[in-house]
Amino acid sequence: MPQPHRPTRPARPPQPQRARRGGGPARHRADRPRWGVRLAAGLAVAVLGSGAIGHAVMTGLDTGIERVDPFKDMKNRPQAGHGLNFLLVGTDGRDKITPQDKREYRLGGAPCHCTDTVMLVHLSANRQRASVVSLPRDSYAELPAHRDDSSGKQHGPHAVKLNAAYAEGGPQLTVRTVENMTRVKIDHYLEVDFSSFMKTVDAMGGVEICTAKALHDQNTGLDLLPGTHRLSGGQALQYVRSRHVDGAADLGRMQRQQRFVAALVKQATGGGVLLNPVKFKEVSSTLLGSVRADRGFGSEQMLALGQALRDFTPASSEFASVPIGNASYPVKGIGSTVKWDEPKAAQLFEALRQDRPLAPAAPGQGPGQGQGQGQGQEQRQPGRRAQQQPAVPVDVPPQQIRVQVENGTRIDGLGGRVDTALRATGFDTTRAPVGGASRDVKRTVIAYDPRWDRSARTVSTALPGSELRAVAGQGRTVLVIAGADYRKVVPVRPEDPYQGQFGVVTGDQVVCGR
Numbered sequence: 001m002p003q004p005h006r007p008t009r010p011a012r013p014p015q016p017q018r019a020r021r022g023g024g025p026a027r028h029r030a031d032r033p034r035w036g037v038r039l040a041a042g043l044a045v046a047v048l049g050s051g052a053i054g055h056a057v058m059t060g061l062d063t064g065i066e067r068v069d070p071f072k073d074m075k076n077r078p079q080a081g082h083g084l085n086f087l088l089v090g091t092d093g094r095d096k097i098t099p100q101d102k103r104e105y106r107l108g109g110a111p112c113h114c115t116d117t118v119m120l121v122h123l124s125a126n127r128q129r130a131s132v133v134s135l136p137r138d139s140y141a142e143l144p145a146h147r148d149d150s151s152g153k154q155h156g157p158h159a160v161k162l163n164a165a166y167a168e169g170g171p172q173l174t175v176r177t178v179e180n181m182t183r184v185k186i187d188h189y190l191e192v193d194f195s196s197f198m199k200t201v202d203a204m205g206g207v208e209i210c211t212a213k214a215l216h217d218q219n220t221g222l223d224l225l226p227g228t229h230r231l232s233g234g235q236a237l238q239y240v241r242s243r244h245v246d247g248a249a250d251l252g253r254m255q256r257q258q259r260f261v262a263a264l265v266k267q268a269t270g271g272g273v274l275l276n277p278v279k280f281k282e283v284s285s286t287l288l289g290s291v292r293a294d295r296g297f298g299s300e301q302m303l304a305l306g307q308a309l310r311d312f313t314p315a316s317s318e319f320a321s322v323p324i325g326n327a328s329y330p331v332k333g334i335g336s337t338v339k340w341d342e343p344k345a346a347q348l349f350e351a352l353r354q355d356r357p358l359a360p361a362a363p364g365q366g367p368g369q370g371q372g373q374g375q376g377q378e379q380r381q382p383g384r385r386a387q388q389q390p391a392v393p394v395d396v397p398p399q400q401i402r403v404q405v406e407n408g409t410r411i412d413g414l415g416g417r418v419d420t421a422l423r424a425t426g427f428d429t430t431r432a433p434v435g436g437a438s439r440d441v442k443r444t445v446i447a448y449d450p451r452w453d454r455s456a457r458t459v460s461t462a463l464p465g466s467e468l469r470a471v472a473g474q475g476r477t478v479l480v481i482a483g484a485d486y487r488k489v490v491p492v493r494p495e496d497p498y499q500g501q502f503g504v505v506t507g508d509q510v511v512c513g514r
Contacts, residue, residue, distance in 0.1 A: 066292045070171035070189040078185040081353035086121040087178055087186045091166060096195045105234045106221045114167040115174060117257065120184065122352045130312075131358050132261060133348065134254040134321045137163040140329055140337040141181060146173050161337055171292075181340075182349045188301075191292040198233030203283045206230040207263050209239060210512035212395040212461075212495040217242035228512050236260065250338075251321065258319035262507035266314045314507030318359045323348065323502065348502050359504040390491070390513020391425070394458040397494035398426035401455045401478060405433040408441025408481040418482045421489035425462060441483040443467050449474040462492050 070087075091114065097107050118135040139162040146169045147154050155168065165177040175186050201207055210228040222238040222245065231239060240260050243253040322340050329339035351358055403422055407415030415433030423429045444466040448456035453470075459478050460466050465485060493509065 065298065067295050068171045068189065068292050070175040070294055072172060074176060078179055078183045080185045082125045082355035084123040084187050085184055086188045086190055087175055088119040088121055089115045089166065089174060089191050090117045091115055091191065101234060105238055106219065114163040116163065118162060118178065120178065120182065125355050128316060129357060130317045131352060132258065132317065132319045133352070134258065135162060135178065136250055136254065136322065136338045137161065138250065138338045139322070140331065140339050141165060141177055143168065143173065144176055144180060159331055159334060161334060184349050184352055188297045189294045190297065192287065196287055198237055199286045200283055201233035201236045203286050204267055206232050207236055207260065207267050208512050209260065209263055210393055212393045215242065215245045217244045219244050254321050259510045262314050262317060262319065262511050265317055265507055266511045269313055314511050317507035318357065318504050319507070320348065320358050320502045320504045358502050359506050391493035392461055392490055392513060393495040394461050394492045395495060396455050396458045398458060398492055399428060401427055401458060402476060403427045403429045403459065403478050403480055405429060406436035406479065406481045407433060408436040408438055408445070409484050410439045414482050414486065418480060418486060418489070422462065422480070425489055425491045427459070436481050441481055443485050444483040445469050445481040447471045447474060447479040447481065449476065452476050452478065458492060462489050464490055
């Protein structure tokens, strides 16, 4: 049986004074703390909003950007493909974090001055799709010959974990390493400050996250009950940093980071941020006050992208992680690393180079008509479906749950209607509803074997107001006894609905429904 959950501390409303803590923009490597995903989120805020605001607001926003030259003297680079590629990284420095925030959000410890998160973001040539690929920080990597930034010592090629590339050679070696591993040419490099993430989220009014199961991590202090939560900047930081909430460790954390980026895109495009010049400039200046970027990326580029992406929605984004061949590949002197599935990874990066969508085609689409294709027509279809009746995220996919329906009332055909409705949202019903022993059931009952309690909770989400009743020895089939209170079945979806050969999920599939 599941253990009782501690109630979550309610999300605090964003506080203006928090945006002033932490000082000015980071200037040293140690000042750029851990959090690569926030950078992707910040990019979304900047590029999506600029077109709606115009040059007047954007003027001067890039003066606070610290410039780096990650492409200096680089040779033998991959051939450019179609679209635009960003390398988004976050480092683990924490010198700019206030003592209060370090205590409250458990940000103590010594930094390793390495990248904690690496994301490759591809914007399609028609600007109708963004593909975000997470690269595990512990990925097995082979560094090219280089000079160590810290010691000045010349190194020959050698194996490391991917996150060590930054520690040895900064942004340039990181870009070289990723390009060598993916054969995708990087157009822009972005690196964002840790404290800026918290302030940016607060400036946006928080971000809405939904979870189908309790999330608790003693290391970060994350403590969320199942349901929908609006997270402040500090709480959002806990959410994206946590890696001890289940057995998935870093791979599970990458999934949560991707859900956060999708939620932030939704907040930016639908929360009024882009249509309010004052709010947009506040959010943008907060972000850009600590971003590090290549010299070719500035307000003009953000404005051009924003104008092209003015119709961008969560349905326009897709998220994937590099296919893994061995999640615990031992390397002498390094330890356990994450080894990619080379053939599948090569196919994924070839799709990026060819500007093809990673997500499989939606029902009714032909081959090659994935999201973002065909003048945007197919891209908008998922959004329309979601607007009709949003699905609630659940822990166990309904397709994995066998359901038998009984009619516990004297209402003719009720059992058949409940069976059909449950099947329509994905449950594996028997399609053979029966009459119940009692015909006077007032409240719908879900009878289940305690060994399958997670499945029962998924069914109860689809039947709000129903009564959960444990029956030892019942077996894996969940029994639904329809009562007189039955009104409808609420659509549900698995919290991580990965699909297709690359395990891709689109943004509209993981954000909270309305």
